[in-house]
Amino acid sequence: MSKVRVLVGTRKGAFILTSDGVRKRWKVSGPHFAGWEIYHMKGSAVNPDRIYASQTSGWFGQIIQRSDDGTQHPWEFKRVWHLEPSLQDPDHVYAGVEDAALFESKDGGKSWHELAGLRGSDTGPKWQPGAGGMCLHTILLDASNPNRISIAISAAGTFRTDDGGKTWKPINRGLHSQFLPDPTAEVGHCVHRIAFHPSRPNTLFMQKHWDVMRSDNGGDSWQEVSGNLPTDFGFPIDVHAHEPETIYVVPIKSDSEHYPLKGRLRVYRSRAGGNEWEALTKGLPQRNCYVNVLRDAMSVDSLEPCGIYFGTTGGQVYASADSGDNWKAIVHDLPAVLSVEVQTLP
Helix, strand or coil, X not given: CXXXXXXXXXXXXXXXXXXXXXXXXXXXXXXXXXXCEEEEEEECCCCCCCEEEEEXXXXXXXXXXXXXXXXXXXXXXXXXXXXXXXXXXXCCEEEEEECXXXXXXXXXXXXXXXXXXXXXXXXXXXXXXXXXXXXXXXXXXCCCCCCCEEEEECCEEEEEECCCCCCCEECCCCCCCCCCCCCCCCCCECEEEEEEECCEEEEEEEEECCCEEEECCCCCCCEECCCCCCCCEEEEEEECCCCCCCEEEEEECCCCCCCCHHHCCCEEEECCCCCCCEEECCCCCCCCCCCCCCCECEEECCCCCCCEEEECCCCCEEEECCCCCCCEEEECCCCCEXXXXXXXXX
């Protein structure tokens, strides 16, 4: 029977949650790197036991950890928001950093070089940090085309390379941001998260500062699919493992009030690729709940039925073993959750 491993980064360490394929009983391990902020952890698709972790501290700075066997092997590096291992080589990994740059390592993190074409593009000088800083937080790798990478930067927008990172172009046409002097500007949009289904890499979904968006041409143009959501502000967005038109978001009240509308924690699911949304509430608190779900704090497994996982700033990690119909908290009282990644293991 397959196993599931959930990698949880929090403000005070890393936690690893494990279960069998039934996903009813969970074992909690941690905190690892206790006291450190773990911005992101992710395992290699080629070697699931090769796990990369980004940890930072106001006292000790930024460190990246790599594990092949559960032991710690640190090396110093700049502040890292997101780590994305290559789909072909466990030693090949990308790092999205603050202030908004993309780095690459081909030796398991021992050495790094910047894909400087991103910041060196014509639009680079126009980037301006938003309230949350200017971080490169999303990296999408196209399994069908290793030279194509799509990234998202808070307060700058989305960008794509089709030549392995040498040159980049902004892919923000159709985005509208009222706070910009030019609401339809080429860059400057605060994109919170982008996602796609591996089988359909040209169909991208976006949770923007306001608006849920969709592109069917690799980001060359976007259309709004917020539809009947009660609010279209939020941070995470993710796609069902087996249904490319089924997507998930967690709406919160506003950009100044980062908690669920009316104190009701609800995941919203669209089975039509947007516009038509249903509230998923069974097992989630529906009163006096004022937590947030951050951009990297949602993930899906590849089992059947598909499992959905998300963590909150209140320290809960919720899981659904039936594509979102029913939820339960698989762990309580962790530090505020910054990231959630799930691995499906043999």
